[in-house]
Amino acid sequence: MSKTKYSALKVLKEALTGHKGWEPAWRDAEPKAGGYDVIIIGGGGHGLATAYYLAKNHGITNIAVLEKGWIGGGNVGRNTTIIRSNYLLPGNEPFYEMSMQLWENLEQDLNYNAMVSQRGIMNLIHSDAQRDAFMRRGNAMLFADAGCEYLNKKEVKERYPFLDMDNARFPIQGALAQPRGGTVRHDAVAWGYARGASDLGVDIIQNCEVTGFNIENGKCLGVQTTKGDIKAGRVGVCVAGSSSRVMAKAGINLPIESHVLQAFVTEGLKPVMDNVITFGAGHFYCSQSDKGGLVFGGDIDAYNTYAQRGNLPVVEDVCSGGMAIMPMVGRVRLLRMWGGIMDMSMDGSPFIDKTDIQELFFNGGWCYGGFKATPASGYCYAHLLATDEPHEVATAFRLDRFRRGEMIDEKGVGAQPNLH
Amino acid sequence: MIINHPLLGPRDSEEFVYLGSADLINRPTNWESEEAAEDFYQYLYIRENIAGDNRELWYHEQGDQSWLVVTRCTLTHEIKSVELAQDVSRAQGRSK
Numbered sequence: 001m002s003k004t005k006y007s008a009l010k011v012l013k014e015a016l017t018g019h020k021g022w023e024p025a026w027r028d029a030e031p032k033a034g035g036y037d038v039i040i041i042g043g044g045g046h047g048l049a050t051a052y053y054l055a056k057n058h059g060i061t062n063i064a065v066l067e068k069g070w071i072g073g074g075n076v077g078r079n080t081t082i083i084r085s086n087y088l089l090p091g092n093e094p095f096y097e098m099s100m101q102l103w104e105n106l107e108q109d110l111n112y113n114a115m116v117s118q119r120g121i122m123n124l125i126h127s128d129a130q131r132d133a134f135m136r137r138g139n140a141m142l143f144a145d146a147g148c149e150y151l152n153k154k155e156v157k158e159r160y161p162f163l164d165m166d167n168a169r170f171p172i173q174g175a176l177a178q179p180r181g182g183t184v185r186h187d188a189v190a191w192g193y194a195r196g197a198s199d200l201g202v203d204i205i206q207n208c209e210v211t212g213f214n215i216e217n218g219k220c221l222g223v224q225t226t227k228g229d230i231k232a233g234r235v236g237v238c239v240a241g242s243s244s245r246v247m248a249k250a251g252i253n254l255p256i257e258s259h260v261l262q263a264f265v266t267e268g269l270k271p272v273m274d275n276v277i278t279f280g281a282g283h284f285y286c287s288q289s290d291k292g293g294l295v296f297g298g299d300i301d302a303y304n305t306y307a308q309r310g311n312l313p314v315v316e317d318v319c320s321g322g323m324a325i326m327p328m329v330g331r332v333r334l335l336r337m338w339g340g341i342m343d344m345s346m347d348g349s350p351f352i353d354k355t356d357i358q359e360l361f362f363n364g365g366w367c368y369g370g371f372k373a374t375p376a377s378g379y380c381y382a383h384l385l386a387t388d389e390p391h392e393v394a395t396a397f398r399l400d401r402f403r404r405g406e407m408i409d410e411k412g413v414g415a416q417p418n419l420h
Numbered sequence: 421m422i423i424n425h426p427l428l429g430p431r432d433s434e435e436f437v438y439l440g441s442a443d444l445i446n447r448p449t450n451w452e453s454e455e456a457a458e459d460f461y462q463y464l465y466i467r468e469n470i471a472g473d474n475r476e477l478w479y480h481e482q483g484d485q486s487w488l489v490v491t492r493c494t495l496t497h498e499i500k501s502v503e504l505a506q507d508v509s510r511a512q513g514r515s516k
Contacts, residue, residue, distance in 0.1 A: 257469050
């Protein structure tokens with residue numbers, strides 16, 4: 001598929017010939033005068049994946065991906081790179097398991113090294129009630145063929161002796177693990193999908209902000225952008241984090257609030273943890289990157305914001321969570337911290353749906369779980385855009401589900417987005 | 421963020437719990453009307469989610485337990501004004 005196929009042989013050949021044969025991985029395009037069959041708004045992971053699967057699975061190649069800034073500059077470049085399919089509810093779990101299967105074959109499919117590392121993920125258990133809840137979740141995962149494993153206290157301690165097993169408030173009693181979970185090089189996901197889509201004929205148009213929609217008689221005919229009006233047969237919005245701002249231009253208010261989630265990375269260490277460890281009770285999760293830094297995060301800041309930065313109280317909260325469960329992090333220096341804007345939906349679950357405006361589609365509401373969903377989100381959104389029917393694993397992600405009372409509320413906290 | 425409490429003066433936002441948009445004061449009053457289901461759906465689930473000056477409800481949990489309406493810019497976190505929620509509510513003709 002690719003004009004330049006990447007391989008060990010190619011690297012060797014280029015090494016011997018002065019690296020003169022490398023070309024840009026994807027083509028930077030300008031809008032076509034005649035417009036497009038499909039316009040995807042948002043050049044993040046989900047948008048680029050949608051364009052790729054539209055072209056690859058459905059043969060639609062007259063597509064533009066419009067990006068306000070540069071591709072991969074939003075949440076696909078700001079997350080903590082974790083992939084997992086350890087959800088509970090029937091509306092969610094098959095979708096995330098499909099995403100996991102797509103991750104497992106992503107690099108072969110794209111011919112691109114995304115450093116998919118199935119190093120495993122481990123959710124710590126601190127009480128009998130939490131064990132019961134995780135056992136139920138584990139069974140839901142087994143029903144969806146996601147696989148899981150229960151680790152008792154001794155097994156957790158043998159694997160990770162640095163954990164504070166006898167923490168006074170949250171003693172570790174075991175863990176629910178998903179050995180197929182892990183991490184992925186997040187930027188490479190955007191670049192890999194961009195390359196795949198571009199090679200199939202998709203126009204990737206950067207520095208092109210959508211400023212409005214051309215809507216006549218309830219039908220979307222195209223978009224207004226900083227590079228002029230562009231006609232489209234169909235428009236797919238895919239801008240999680242800015243969903244409310246973009247959809248407001250079409251006059252649609254959403255069941256979404258925007259919140260900031262902060263993430264952190266420490267200085268590089270020698271290998272200390274070969275797994276993703278989550279401490280849900282204190283809300284701290286951590287993995288070690290291939291460069292050696294401990295990448296970690298915690299709760300959202302819990303107030304509406306579009307600023308891509310958080311405040312210090314949450315930094316303190318996340319770091320104290322880390323100190324509580326793995327005190328060894330206290331000796332490591334924090335290198336960087338950043339924030340990304342989350343579409344927090346009213347039940348903690350996403351949307352992939354049509355809107356009330358003909359030919360205008362919506363993908364968003366990913367809360368802080370969007371990265372792991374990237375391949376399946378693109379796959380299912382492409383399916384909806386091409387066929388008018390939701391993909392069978394994404395039938396529950398409807399925009400009107402609150403009106404019908406069919407929430408997908410994993411945590412059961414109701415319409416309070418800062419608690420999901 | 422420092423919230424300038426109308427009664428207690430400047431307080432750290434850590435003392436507060438955030439609820440959401442101040443529109444949540446406007447709970448539909450007539451639950452028997454034809455449009456009640458739609459009104460409550462809009463009230464409970466749909467958000468304007470403003471990028472800019474946002475009026476929002478903060479609860480002073482670790483202070484005097486009052487509800488405040490804070491006008492805060494969601495792009496910069498700058499707090500523009502703080503009012504007692506009961507004053508806002510009464511000004512709109514509600515009983516409390």
